[in-house]
Amino acid sequence: xxxxxxxxxxxxxxxxxxxxxxxxxxxxxxxxxxxxxxxxxxxxxxxxxxxxxxxxxxxxxxxxxxxxxxxxxxxxxxxxxxxxxxxxxxxxxxxxxxxxxxxxxxxxxxxxxxxxxxxxxxxxxxxxxxxxxxxxxxxxxxxxxxxxxxxxxxxxxxxxxxxxxxxxxxxxxxxxxxxxxxxxxxxxxxxxxxxxxxxxxxxxxx
Amino acid sequence: xxxxxxxxxxxxxxxxxxxxxxxxxxxxxxxxxxxxxxxxxxxxxxxxxxxxxxxxxxxxxxxxxxxxxxxxxxxxxxxxxxxxxxxx
Numbered sequence: 642x643x644x645x646x647x648x649x650x651x652x653x654x655x656x657x658x659x660x661x662x663x664x665x666x667x668x669x670x671x672x673x674x675x676x677x678x679x680x681x682x683x684x685x686x687x688x689x690x691x692x693x694x695x696x697x698x699x700x701x702x703x704x705x706x707x708x709x710x711x712x713x714x715x716x717x718x719x720x721x722x723x724x725x726x727x728x729x730x731x732x733x734x735x736x737x738x739x740x741x742x743x744x745x746x747x748x749x750x751x752x753x754x755x756x757x758x759x760x761x762x763x764x765x766x767x768x769x770x771x772x773x774x775x776x777x778x779x780x781x782x783x784x785x786x787x788x789x790x791x792x793x794x795x796x797x798x799x800x801x802x803x804x805x806x807x808x809x810x811x812x813x814x815x816x817x818x819x820x821x822x823x824x825x826x827x828x829x830x831x832x833x834x835x836x837x838x839x840x841x842x843x844x845x846x847x
Numbered sequence: 848x849x850x851x852x853x854x855x856x857x858x859x860x861x862x863x864x865x866x867x868x869x870x871x872x873x874x875x876x877x878x879x880x881x882x883x884x885x886x887x888x889x890x891x892x893x894x895x896x897x898x899x900x901x902x903x904x905x906x907x908x909x910x911x912x913x914x915x916x917x918x919x920x921x922x923x924x925x926x927x928x929x930x931x932x933x934x935x
Contacts, residue, residue, distance in 0.1 A: 673926075676925050676926075680921075680922075680925055684921065698920065698921040698924070701921060701925070702921065702924050702925065705925060764889055764893065765889075765892060765893045765896040765897065766893070766897065768900065769893070769896040769897045769899070769900040770896065770900075771900075773903055773904065773907055776904065777904070777907055781904070782908055785904060785905070785908050786908065789908075800905065804902055804905035804906060804909065805905055805906075805908060805909030806909060807906075807909065810870070810872065825866065825867055825872070828866055829863065829865070829866035829867075832866055832898055832901055832902060832905075833898070835901050835905065836897050836898050836901040839897075839900075839901055839904070840897060
Protein backbone atom coordinates (compact mmCIF):
# COMPACT_ATOMS: atom_id res chain seq x y z
CA UNK A 642 0.00 0.00 0.00
CA UNK A 643 1.34 3.40 -0.88
CA UNK A 644 0.86 6.45 1.23
CA UNK A 645 -1.19 9.08 -0.55
CA UNK A 646 0.45 12.46 -0.51
CA UNK A 647 -1.18 15.75 -1.31
CA UNK A 648 0.33 17.45 -4.34
CA UNK A 649 2.52 20.38 -3.36
CA UNK A 650 0.75 23.66 -4.06
CA UNK A 651 2.43 26.00 -6.45
CA UNK A 652 4.33 28.81 -4.76
CA UNK A 653 3.52 32.31 -5.92
CA UNK A 654 6.37 34.74 -6.41
CA UNK A 655 5.47 38.39 -6.79
CA UNK A 656 6.93 41.81 -6.07
CA UNK A 657 6.40 41.35 -2.30
CA UNK A 658 7.92 37.89 -1.97
CA UNK A 659 11.51 38.94 -1.31
CA UNK A 660 10.47 41.48 1.31
CA UNK A 661 8.11 39.06 3.06
CA UNK A 662 10.81 36.37 3.15
CA UNK A 663 13.27 38.82 4.70
CA UNK A 664 10.80 39.81 7.43
CA UNK A 665 9.94 36.20 8.23
CA UNK A 666 13.67 35.44 8.36
CA UNK A 667 14.01 38.00 11.16
CA UNK A 668 14.58 41.35 9.49
CA UNK A 669 11.55 42.82 11.22
CA UNK A 670 12.69 46.38 10.60
CA UNK A 671 11.68 45.79 6.97
CA UNK A 672 8.05 45.59 8.03
CA UNK A 673 8.12 49.37 7.68
CA UNK A 674 8.50 48.96 3.91
CA UNK A 675 5.49 46.61 3.82
CA UNK A 676 3.44 49.21 5.70
CA UNK A 677 4.56 51.89 3.26
CA UNK A 678 3.55 49.76 0.27
CA UNK A 679 0.04 49.13 1.49
CA UNK A 680 -0.97 51.84 3.97
CA UNK A 681 -2.74 54.06 1.42
CA UNK A 682 -4.50 51.22 -0.38
CA UNK A 683 -5.63 49.65 2.88
CA UNK A 684 -6.79 52.97 4.24
CA UNK A 685 -8.78 53.63 1.09
CA UNK A 686 -10.27 50.12 1.28
CA UNK A 687 -11.05 50.54 4.98
CA UNK A 688 -12.81 53.86 4.38
CA UNK A 689 -15.13 52.00 2.04
CA UNK A 690 -15.69 49.29 4.61
CA UNK A 691 -16.24 51.56 7.61
CA UNK A 692 -18.25 54.74 7.41
CA UNK A 693 -16.36 56.39 10.26
CA UNK A 694 -12.82 57.64 9.74
CA UNK A 695 -11.72 56.51 13.20
CA UNK A 696 -13.01 52.97 12.54
CA UNK A 697 -11.12 52.88 9.24
CA UNK A 698 -7.92 53.97 11.03
CA UNK A 699 -8.39 51.21 13.61
CA UNK A 700 -9.06 48.70 10.86
CA UNK A 701 -5.80 49.56 9.08
CA UNK A 702 -3.79 49.40 12.27
CA UNK A 703 -5.32 46.08 13.34
CA UNK A 704 -4.81 44.66 9.86
CA UNK A 705 -1.09 45.42 9.95
CA UNK A 706 -0.82 44.13 13.52
CA UNK A 707 -2.51 40.87 12.52
CA UNK A 708 -0.39 40.64 9.38
CA UNK A 709 2.76 40.99 11.48
CA UNK A 710 1.48 38.47 14.01
CA UNK A 711 0.61 35.82 11.41
CA UNK A 712 3.22 36.54 8.75
CA UNK A 713 5.11 33.39 9.71
CA UNK A 714 2.08 31.36 8.61
CA UNK A 715 2.10 32.84 5.10
CA UNK A 716 2.75 29.95 2.70
CA UNK A 717 3.27 31.85 -0.59
CA UNK A 718 0.29 30.00 -2.05
CA UNK A 719 -1.42 33.26 -2.97
CA UNK A 720 -0.10 36.68 -3.80
CA UNK A 721 0.86 38.44 -0.57
CA UNK A 722 -1.54 41.28 -1.44
CA UNK A 723 -4.47 38.81 -1.49
CA UNK A 724 -3.42 37.37 1.88
CA UNK A 725 -3.23 40.88 3.35
CA UNK A 726 -6.68 41.77 2.05
CA UNK A 727 -8.06 38.57 3.49
CA UNK A 728 -6.76 39.71 6.87
CA UNK A 729 -8.20 43.19 6.28
CA UNK A 730 -11.65 41.79 5.44
CA UNK A 731 -11.62 39.49 8.43
CA UNK A 732 -10.42 42.31 10.71
CA UNK A 733 -13.08 44.67 9.36
CA UNK A 734 -15.89 42.14 9.77
CA UNK A 735 -14.84 41.31 13.34
CA UNK A 736 -14.71 45.00 14.11
CA UNK A 737 -18.17 45.47 12.67
CA UNK A 738 -19.60 42.62 14.76
CA UNK A 739 -18.19 44.25 17.89
CA UNK A 740 -19.57 47.67 17.02
CA UNK A 741 -22.76 49.07 18.45
CA UNK A 742 -24.29 49.84 15.09
CA UNK A 743 -27.51 48.21 13.94
CA UNK A 744 -27.26 45.10 11.75
CA UNK A 745 -27.03 45.71 8.03
CA UNK A 746 -30.25 45.80 6.08
CA UNK A 747 -30.47 43.37 3.21
CA UNK A 748 -30.53 44.63 -0.34
CA UNK A 749 -34.04 44.28 -1.79
CA UNK A 750 -33.01 41.79 -4.44
CA UNK A 751 -36.44 41.55 -6.03
CA UNK A 752 -36.53 45.29 -6.59
CA UNK A 753 -33.11 45.13 -8.15
CA UNK A 754 -34.18 42.38 -10.49
CA UNK A 755 -37.14 44.37 -11.79
CA UNK A 756 -34.83 47.33 -12.27
CA UNK A 757 -33.24 45.38 -15.09
CA UNK A 758 -34.39 45.52 -18.68
CA UNK A 759 -38.04 45.31 -17.70
CA UNK A 760 -37.97 48.79 -16.21
CA UNK A 761 -35.84 50.44 -18.85
CA UNK A 762 -38.43 51.73 -21.30
CA UNK A 763 -36.01 54.16 -22.85
CA UNK A 764 -33.18 54.40 -25.30
CA UNK A 765 -29.74 54.29 -23.74
CA UNK A 766 -29.33 57.60 -21.85
CA UNK A 767 -26.64 60.05 -22.89
CA UNK A 768 -24.55 59.50 -19.73
CA UNK A 769 -24.06 55.86 -20.60
CA UNK A 770 -22.52 56.82 -23.94
CA UNK A 771 -20.48 59.81 -22.80
CA UNK A 772 -16.69 59.64 -22.56
CA UNK A 773 -15.67 59.06 -18.94
CA UNK A 774 -13.52 62.19 -18.91
CA UNK A 775 -16.61 64.28 -19.59
CA UNK A 776 -18.54 62.67 -16.74
CA UNK A 777 -15.94 62.42 -14.02
CA UNK A 778 -15.87 65.19 -11.49
CA UNK A 779 -15.77 65.48 -7.71
CA UNK A 780 -19.55 65.55 -7.41
CA UNK A 781 -20.01 62.34 -9.39
CA UNK A 782 -17.25 60.58 -7.43
CA UNK A 783 -18.94 61.67 -4.21
CA UNK A 784 -22.28 60.33 -5.46
CA UNK A 785 -20.66 57.05 -6.43
CA UNK A 786 -18.83 56.71 -3.12
CA UNK A 787 -22.06 57.42 -1.22
CA UNK A 788 -23.89 54.81 -3.29
CA UNK A 789 -21.14 52.29 -2.54
CA UNK A 790 -21.45 53.02 1.17
CA UNK A 791 -25.22 52.56 0.92
CA UNK A 792 -24.75 48.96 -0.26
CA UNK A 793 -25.18 46.18 2.29
CA UNK A 794 -21.81 44.98 3.48
CA UNK A 795 -21.78 41.61 1.71
CA UNK A 796 -22.41 43.29 -1.64
CA UNK A 797 -20.20 46.27 -0.93
CA UNK A 798 -17.12 44.18 -0.16
CA UNK A 799 -17.47 42.30 -3.42
CA UNK A 800 -17.86 45.35 -5.67
CA UNK A 801 -15.04 47.18 -3.88
CA UNK A 802 -12.66 44.23 -4.28
CA UNK A 803 -13.62 43.58 -7.91
CA UNK A 804 -14.25 46.97 -9.44
CA UNK A 805 -12.33 49.38 -7.25
CA UNK A 806 -9.39 47.34 -5.99
CA UNK A 807 -9.00 45.35 -9.20
CA UNK A 808 -9.07 41.77 -7.91
CA UNK A 809 -10.28 39.01 -10.24
CA UNK A 810 -13.37 36.97 -9.48
CA UNK A 811 -11.21 34.08 -8.29
CA UNK A 812 -9.08 36.31 -6.09
CA UNK A 813 -12.14 37.98 -4.55
CA UNK A 814 -13.64 34.55 -3.91
CA UNK A 815 -10.43 33.46 -2.20
CA UNK A 816 -10.21 36.61 -0.09
CA UNK A 817 -13.83 36.29 1.03
CA UNK A 818 -13.95 32.49 1.34
CA UNK A 819 -16.85 32.34 -1.15
CA UNK A 820 -17.43 30.43 -4.35
CA UNK A 821 -16.76 32.26 -7.60
CA UNK A 822 -20.44 31.82 -8.49
CA UNK A 823 -21.47 33.56 -5.28
CA UNK A 824 -19.07 36.44 -5.96
CA UNK A 825 -20.56 36.88 -9.44
CA UNK A 826 -24.13 36.99 -8.13
CA UNK A 827 -23.28 39.55 -5.44
CA UNK A 828 -21.25 41.61 -7.89
CA UNK A 829 -24.11 41.80 -10.36
CA UNK A 830 -26.56 42.83 -7.62
CA UNK A 831 -24.16 45.51 -6.38
CA UNK A 832 -23.46 46.89 -9.86
CA UNK A 833 -27.19 46.98 -10.65
CA UNK A 834 -27.78 48.92 -7.44
CA UNK A 835 -25.03 51.42 -8.29
CA UNK A 836 -26.30 51.72 -11.86
CA UNK A 837 -29.77 52.62 -10.56
CA UNK A 838 -28.28 55.24 -8.24
CA UNK A 839 -26.32 56.76 -11.12
CA UNK A 840 -29.38 56.69 -13.35
CA UNK A 841 -31.29 58.57 -10.65
CA UNK A 842 -28.47 61.09 -10.30
CA UNK A 843 -28.24 61.79 -14.01
CA UNK A 844 -32.02 61.92 -14.42
CA UNK A 845 -32.89 64.10 -11.47
CA UNK A 846 -29.77 64.87 -9.44
CA UNK A 847 -29.54 63.23 -6.03
CA UNK B 848 -40.10 36.54 -15.79
CA UNK B 849 -40.81 38.32 -19.05
CA UNK B 850 -39.67 41.80 -19.96
CA UNK B 851 -42.36 44.42 -19.34
CA UNK B 852 -41.25 46.30 -22.43
CA UNK B 853 -40.62 43.62 -24.98
CA UNK B 854 -42.54 40.69 -23.49
CA UNK B 855 -39.44 38.58 -24.16
CA UNK B 856 -38.84 35.97 -21.49
CA UNK B 857 -35.10 35.91 -22.30
CA UNK B 858 -34.57 39.55 -21.28
CA UNK B 859 -34.53 38.85 -17.58
CA UNK B 860 -32.41 35.74 -17.96
CA UNK B 861 -29.85 37.49 -20.16
CA UNK B 862 -29.78 40.65 -18.03
CA UNK B 863 -28.74 38.51 -15.07
CA UNK B 864 -25.62 37.49 -17.01
CA UNK B 865 -24.59 40.96 -18.19
CA UNK B 866 -21.95 41.49 -15.51
CA UNK B 867 -20.27 38.26 -16.56
CA UNK B 868 -20.56 39.37 -20.18
CA UNK B 869 -18.87 42.68 -19.37
CA UNK B 870 -16.16 40.83 -17.46
CA UNK B 871 -15.64 38.40 -20.38
CA UNK B 872 -16.41 35.45 -18.14
CA UNK B 873 -19.04 33.81 -20.36
CA UNK B 874 -18.72 31.07 -22.93
CA UNK B 875 -18.45 32.41 -26.50
CA UNK B 876 -21.80 30.86 -27.46
CA UNK B 877 -23.62 32.73 -24.69
CA UNK B 878 -21.77 35.95 -25.59
CA UNK B 879 -23.03 35.61 -29.16
CA UNK B 880 -26.57 34.97 -27.91
CA UNK B 881 -26.43 38.12 -25.78
CA UNK B 882 -25.04 40.17 -28.65
CA UNK B 883 -27.79 38.96 -31.01
CA UNK B 884 -30.46 39.68 -28.43
CA UNK B 885 -29.11 43.11 -27.46
CA UNK B 886 -28.90 44.15 -31.11
CA UNK B 887 -32.67 43.77 -31.41
CA UNK B 888 -33.80 44.72 -27.89
CA UNK B 889 -33.46 48.41 -26.88
CA UNK B 890 -34.31 47.65 -23.22
CA UNK B 891 -31.51 45.10 -22.86
CA UNK B 892 -29.15 47.34 -24.83
CA UNK B 893 -29.89 50.15 -22.37
CA UNK B 894 -29.40 47.72 -19.49
CA UNK B 895 -26.02 46.61 -20.87
CA UNK B 896 -24.72 50.07 -21.71
CA UNK B 897 -25.71 51.66 -18.39
CA UNK B 898 -24.19 48.72 -16.52
CA UNK B 899 -20.99 48.87 -18.57
CA UNK B 900 -20.64 52.59 -17.91
CA UNK B 901 -21.26 52.02 -14.18
CA UNK B 902 -18.43 49.48 -14.09
CA UNK B 903 -16.13 51.86 -15.98
CA UNK B 904 -16.91 54.65 -13.51
CA UNK B 905 -16.20 52.31 -10.58
CA UNK B 906 -12.83 51.42 -12.12
CA UNK B 907 -11.98 55.09 -12.31
CA UNK B 908 -13.25 55.75 -8.80
CA UNK B 909 -10.91 53.02 -7.59
CA UNK B 910 -7.95 54.91 -8.98
CA UNK B 911 -9.00 57.96 -7.01
CA UNK B 912 -7.85 56.77 -3.64
CA UNK B 913 -9.85 58.32 -0.83
CA UNK B 914 -8.99 61.95 -1.37
CA UNK B 915 -7.96 62.72 2.20
CA UNK B 916 -4.30 62.04 2.96
CA UNK B 917 -3.52 59.37 5.49
CA UNK B 918 -4.47 60.89 8.87
CA UNK B 919 -1.44 61.97 10.88
CA UNK B 920 -2.63 59.96 13.87
CA UNK B 921 -2.79 56.76 11.80
CA UNK B 922 0.59 57.49 10.26
CA UNK B 923 2.14 57.78 13.72
CA UNK B 924 0.50 54.54 14.84
CA UNK B 925 1.75 52.73 11.76
CA UNK B 926 5.27 54.06 12.17
CA UNK B 927 5.37 52.61 15.67
CA UNK B 928 3.97 49.33 14.34
CA UNK B 929 6.67 49.28 11.72
CA UNK B 930 9.27 48.94 14.45
CA UNK B 931 7.94 45.83 16.14
CA UNK B 932 9.92 44.43 19.05
CA UNK B 933 12.20 41.57 18.11
CA UNK B 934 10.66 38.17 18.73
CA UNK B 935 11.90 36.51 21.94
